[in-house]
Structures are given as structure tokens and as C-alpha cells.
Amino acid sequence: MRASFDATGEVVVITGGAHGIGAALAAAVAGCGGTAVVFDISLGIEAAGIEYVEVDVSNREAVLKAVSGVIERHGRIDGLVAGAAVQPRAAVVDIDPEDWTRTLKVNLDGVVWACQAVVPRMVEQRSGSVIVFTSGIASTGFPGAAAYASSKAALAAFARTLAAEVAEHRVRVNVVAPGVIDTEQFRSANIGADLEHWRDTTGIGDPEDVVGPLLFLLSDAAAMTGSQLTRERVFARLETFKES
Numbered sequence: 001m002r003a004s005f006d007a008t009g010e011v012v013v014i015t016g017g018a019h020g021i022g023a024a025l026a027a028a029v030a031g032c033g034g035t036a037v038v039f040d041i042s043l044g045i046e047a048a049g050i051e052y053v054e055v056d057v058s059n060r061e062a063v064l065k066a067v068s069g070v071i072e073r074h075g076r077i078d079g080l081v082a083g084a085a086v087q088p089r090a091a092v093v094d095i096d097p098e099d100w101t102r103t104l105k106v107n108l109d110g111v112v113w114a115c116q117a118v119v120p121r122m123v124e125q126r127s128g129s130v131i132v133f134t135s136g137i138a139s140t141g142f143p144g145a146a147a148y149a150s151s152k153a154a155l156a157a158f159a160r161t162l163a164a165e166v167a168e169h170r171v172r173v174n175v176v177a178p179g180v181i182d183t184e185q186f187r188s189a190n191i192g193a194d195l196e197h198w199r200d201t202t203g204i205g206d207p208e209d210v211v212g213p214l215l216f217l218l219s220d221a222a223a224m225t226g227s228q229l230t231r232e233r234v235f236a237r238l239e240t241f242k243e244s
Contacts, residue, residue: 005215007034011074012218013067015039015057015114016084021133021181024207025081025214026050032215037070039063039114040084057084057110058102067117079218080118081131082111085151089144100147107151108158115162123169129218130173132159134228138177156228163226172225174217178210179231205231 012029014022017038026036030049038044039055046052055066070077085107088099111132122128137145138153156175163173213229216222 003212003216005032005219007032007078007218010034010078011037011070011076012079012081013037013039013070013077013114013118014081014083015055015110017081018042018044018052020083021178021207021210021214022081022083024211025083028211028215029079029218034078035074037074039066057082057114058105060109060113060116063110063113064117067114067121071121076125077118077121077128078125079129079131080114080122081214081218082114083133084110085133085148087145087148090147091144092146095147103147104151107148108154111155111158119162119166119171122171123166126170128171129222130159130162130171131214131217132156132173132175134159134175134177136177136179136230160226167225172217172222174222174225175228176210176213176217177228177230178213179205181205181207181210 007029012034014026014036016022017026017036018040022038023044026038027050029036030047033049035049035051037051037053039053039057041054041056043052043054044050053066053069055062057063067077086103088103090096090099115130119128119130122130132155133152134156135149135152137149138156141149159173159175166173210231213231217229
């Protein structure tokens with residue numbers, strides 16, 4: 001069975017979309033005829049169907065202003081994919097307070113501010129899909145990843161709560177645990193033995209591997225809310241992981 005998606009006339013805001021999964025999704029949304037508006041602290045090259053807005057998602061006022069600009073330009077927002085995240089690594093006893101605070105501000109607060117800005121518009125439209133990302137290590141833990149894991153665990157609870165609050169307005173909120181994906185952030189946070197661990201256990205996928213589930217959740221085919229799609233293992237990836 002082959003799936004196809006039509007995003008003609010639709011607008012999707014993607015935070016942290018200049019690289020990795022977000023960049024792959026932005027290209028896919030544009031390829032489906034929609035407009036992807038990427039919020040990131042680094043800007044990519046604009047292309048047909050892809051806009052970039054320089055935003056630090058930890059800054060609530062900046063997020064509200066950026067979303068207001070999207071509504072002024074396009075008149076609607078159909079999807080929000082909140083993917084901006086940082087992933088510092090340190091043992092619990094060595095966590096720098098600034099790193100801890102920054103992780104929660106970006107990974108958790110940034111999602112809250114984006115939802116506060118976007119969801120009221122979706123409620124007015126009586127349609128919309130919000131996607132947030134959690135991680136497998138949010139439930140299992142992983143050495144050196146306390147800040148990241150804590151933020152991702154909190155996001156799952158936040159998303160389910162928001163889903164319950166806006167379901168009556170036909171706005172859907174779902175969670176994706178994409179598994180281990182080969183991104184710049186993943187490589188910088190996992191080197192040496194950690195990289196070998198993931199390669200030899202779950203496998204390591206490509207950003208494009210996550211695009212299909214995300215397009216599904218953005219589409220009206222996903223008559224679900226408060227759910228979590230979890231991708232535990234990568235098929236046939238162990239031997240194809242590309243060293244750089």
C-alpha cells in the first residue's frame with residue numbers, strides 16, 4: 001500500500017527545522033504543495049514552499065511575534081511540529097546549572113510557548129495538528145543524558161494534557177518518539193562507545209525515515225489525539241550507517 005499526502009494551501013510551522021528531522025519534514029511539506037515555516041536560531045536557504053524565521057524558541061515574546069507574522073502572511077496555521085532541542089551531555093553530579101536551565105528552556109518551555117502562540121489560532125479554525133517529540137530514554141534513562149531525558153519525559157505529559165484540553169475544538173496533539181536518528185545533534189552528543197551502543201542495539205536511522213509518520217499525524221487521516229508513535233528499532237540500518 002502506497003501513501004501520498006496533499007498539503008496544498010496548508011501551513012506548517014516547524015521549530016528547530018533548519019537541520020535533521022525538521023529539515024527533512026520541511027522539504028516533504030513543500031513537496032506536498034504546502035508551506036513549511038521553519039523557526040530556528042540558524043537559517044537555511046529558502047526554497048519554494050520553505051520559509052525561515054530566526055527565532056530562539058526559549059524566548060516567549062520572540063515566538064509569539066514570529067507566529068503572529070506567519071498568521072499575517074498566510075492567514076492560517078494547520079500544523080505545528082515542535083522539534084527544537086538541545087542535548088548537552090554530563091553526569092548528574094557534573095551538570096552545569098546553565099546547561100540544565102538552557103535545556104529545559106529550549107526543549108520544554110520552547111514547546112509550551114509555541115503551543116500558546118499557535119493553538120488559539122487552531123481553535124479558531126477548529127482544525128490543526130500539533131506534534132511534539134519525546135525520546136526512548138525519557139523512560140529508560142541513559143548515562144549523561146539527565147537533562148535531555150527529563151525534558152522529553154515532561155513533554156509527553158504536557159502533550160497528553162494539551163490534547164485533552166483542545167480535543168473538543170478538533171485540534172489534535174500527538175507525540176512521536178522517533179528512535180535513534182543520524183543528525184548533527186545526535187553525533188555531537190554520542191561519540192565513541194555511545195555511538196557503538198546505538199549502532200549495535202537499536203540501529204541508527206536517517207531523518208527521512210521519520211517523515212512518513214509525521215506527515216500522517218499532520219494529515220486528516222490521523223483521527224487520533226493524545227497518542228504516541230514510537231519507533232524502537234531501525235530496520236537494516238546497522239551496516240549502512242555512514243561514518244564521517
